[in-house]
Amino acid sequence: MNNKAGSPLLAQDHISPDTRHGVILYAENVSVSFDGFKALNDLNLYINDGELRCLIGANGAGKTTLMDVITGKTRPDTGRVSFGQQVDLLQLNESEIANAGIGRKFQKPTVFEQLTVFQNLELSLAGDKGIWVSLFHKLNSEQKDRIAEILKTIGLTANETQLAGALSHGQKQWLEIGMLLAAEPRLLLVDEPVAGMTAQETERTAELLTSLAGKHSVVVVEHDMAFVRSIARKVTVLHQGSVLAEGTMSEIQSNPDVIQVYLGEEQG
Amino acid sequence: MSNKSGSILLDLKNKFNTLHWVVASLFIATFYVTFCNLVFAEGSIFHVSSYTVTLFGKYLCYAMLALAVDLVWGYCGILSLGHGAFFALGGYAMGMYLMRQIGDRGVYGNPELPDFMVFLNWDALPWYWAGSDSVAWMVVMVFVAPAILAFVFGMLAFRSRVSGVYLSIMTQAVTYALMLAFFRNEMGFGGNNGLTDFKEIVGFSLQSESTKLGLFIVTAIALAFAFFVCHFIVNSKMGRVVTAIRDAENRVRFVGYKPENYKVWIFVVSAMIAGVAGALYVPQVGIINPGEFSPLNSIEMVIWVAMGGRGSLYGAIIGAIVVSYAKTRFTAIMPEAWLYGLGGLFVLVTLLLPKGIAGMLPQLKSKFDEKFGKTNNVKTSTPVESK
Incomplete structure (x- = not known):
């Protein structure tokens, strides 16, 4: 368990993506099938360093499967997925991928309900996640400042000592985004961040996500087209497990293929 | 006057955390029992008999075992229905040592071999009995034997992400399998009679009252x-990581921890605590047999914790002591009704006290404060609070 020196995978600090070409995530020719159903079909996707990308697509288009592949939950049948140029994500497991700098927000908000907001962020801070370190861990002032800063970013400073389980749905979503930030990721994968949110909460979330782009690369999966319109600079449309179109929102909206298979349905 | 003593009490209240309270109460209880056992003569109403001392010692072993169960179940969400196996392994490690201490005072007078081996016509100790006559080796084995079982089981089960009811069934199967194995004479642990007829421990006679008291005190210290x-x-x-694993294991994984490793670690620590409890239990009851591996025992441990309050350490201690005491009482009155009593108790607690006894205490306290707190704390309460 403690063979840090022996295993290159556990030396977490050394894994960092090489982004000299400006691309932080490469997914090339990725295919995944479940019992014959092709969830991802020869998919190619490139996410640039620091961009905010929206992924849209009908149910079953493969959005969540793609996230599962990137975060190590599902292994693709074929293809290559790499973080920067050199970090092969298919060789790493979930926690190693997380430590390499890819954070993921689930569709349903998952926070640690029996811990306070502060403790939720404390556990998510970047750093050694080993057992002995945890046992004798004390927060230093730098880390406390970092938590305070994140609390401010996600607007939960007043709720610091509250149990996360007592937060409202929207607040839980923000807390989860805060937890991702605490891990100082290079790439954030955000699955349906505004599902079930009120209009104000949605607006607040849009601001939050746009403010994160630049420092982090952000990939947002969302069904809410108004929301996508409000944040996206570049949109990728998935259809039946592969990329159907890519471009700005207006390009996408005028793309005949897209109108036919996706937006067409939505707009009547 | 009330103001001054009130502030001292308040001071104590602020400085004292649960750890202090538990250790202090244990100390007071131990001191009381010891004092009444030694000072008051038999016949006095204050006298605590050696039988009672040993009984309390047994309860404290159970309390330690309940702590172990609570650590994995209450905090990490691993419902182990096989913690009796770790308890029994610790007990057997101690039992082997005590067997060797008998020396030539056994029925067959063999200085080297325990009675049951002579009876089986064995002419030498099996290899795994080597070193069992040394105290140091015994102490090591009390920790290592349960730890190895927990580690191997944990690695296999948690690594393959077995959880929930499947895991519970597997723990139950492990302890049942061990019970069947230890029942076999060829295993070399005394078969269904187990290990018994102990004479002395580290040179002190197990029959003497002072040894019994000593064992009780050692158990109290170990529990603390x-x-x-x-x-x-x-x-x-x-x-906090462990609690987080209990509530949202996947989130923990995607935050970058390895939940499997944490689970194995806490399972091993818990097994070692259970092992120590077993080791202290055996010299006090004078026997260890495969019955301790019985699945029913392991389930009873879970009931202690559920009663006392899952996820509260002092609750586990209270639960173990209360249920065991009730068991002693009930089985004395009507032995065959105990299991029904236990079942009924469990249902009642689940319905009325979902957080167990420990969950009830804060409620009682606030009620108490409501009733009596106002008259005592007039000075300390702020105008805002007293509407």
Whole structure:
């Protein structure tokens, strides 16, 4: 368990993506099938360093499967997925991928309900996640400042000592985004961040996500087209497990293929 | 006057945390029992008999075992229905040592071999009995034997992400399998009679009253220490990670921890605490047999914790002591009704006290404060509070 020196995978600090070409995530020719159903079909996707990308697509288009592949939950049948140029994500497991700098927000908000907001962020801070370190861990002032800063970013400073389980749905979503930030990721994968949110909460979330782009690369999966319109600079449309179109929102909206298979349905 | 004593009490209240309270209450209880056992003569109403001392010692072993169960179940969400196996392994490690201490005072007078081996016509000790006559080896084995079982089981089960009811069934199967194995004479642990007829421990006769008292005190100290260890763990960042695993294991994984490793670790620590409890239990009851591996025992441990309050360390201690005491009482009155009583108790607690006895205490306290707190704390309460 403690063979840090022996295993290159556990030396977490050394894994960092090489982004000299400006691309932080490469997914090339990725295919995944479940019992014959092709969830991802020869998919190619490139996410640039620091961009905010929206992924849209009908149910079953493969959005969540793609996230599962990137975060190590599902292994693709074929293809290559790499973080920067050199970090092969298919060789790493979930926690190693997380430590390499890819954070993921689930569709349903998952926070640690029996811990306070502060403790939720404390556990998510970047750093050694080993057992002995945890046992004798004390927060230093730098880390406390970092938590305070994140609390401010996600607007939960007043709720610091509250149990996360007592937060409202929207607040839980923000807390989860805060937890991702605490891990100082290079790439954030955000699955349906505004599902079930009120209009104000949605607006607040849009601001939050746009403010994160630049420092982090952000990939947002969302069904809410108004929301996508409000944040996206570049949109990728998935259809039946592969990329159907890519471009700005207006390009996408005028793309005949897209109108036919996706937006067409939505707009009547 | 009330103001001054009130402030001292308040001071104490602020400085005292659960750890202090538990250790202090244990100390007071131990001191009381010891004092009444030694000072008051038999016949006095204050006298505590050696039988009672040993009984209390047994309860404290159970309390330690409950702590172990609570650590994995209450905090990490691993419902182990096989903790009796770790308890029994610790007990057997101690039992082997005590067997060797009998020497030539056994029925067959063989200085080297325990009676049951002579009876089976064995002419030498099996290899795994080597070193069993040394105290140091015994102490090591009390920790190592349960730890190895927990580690191997944990690695296999948690690594393959077995959880929930499947895991519980597997733990139950493990302890059942061990019970069947230990029942076999060829295993070399005394078969269904187990290990018994102990004479002395580290040179003290097990029959003497002072040894019994000594064992009780050692158990109390061990329990206090086990509580300290558990308290430290659950209040460290480690404890928060473990709680987080209980509530949202996937999130923990995607935050970058390896939940499997944490689970194995806490399972091993818990097994070692259970092992120590077993080792202290055996010299006090004078026997260890495969019955201790019985699945029913392991389920009873879970009931202690559920009664006392899952996820509360002192609750586990209270639960173990209360249920065991009730068992002693009930089985004396009507032995065959105990299981029904236990079942009924369990249903009642689940319905009325979902957080167990420990969950009830804060409620009682606030009620108490409501009733009596106002008259005592007039000076301390702010105008805002007293509407």
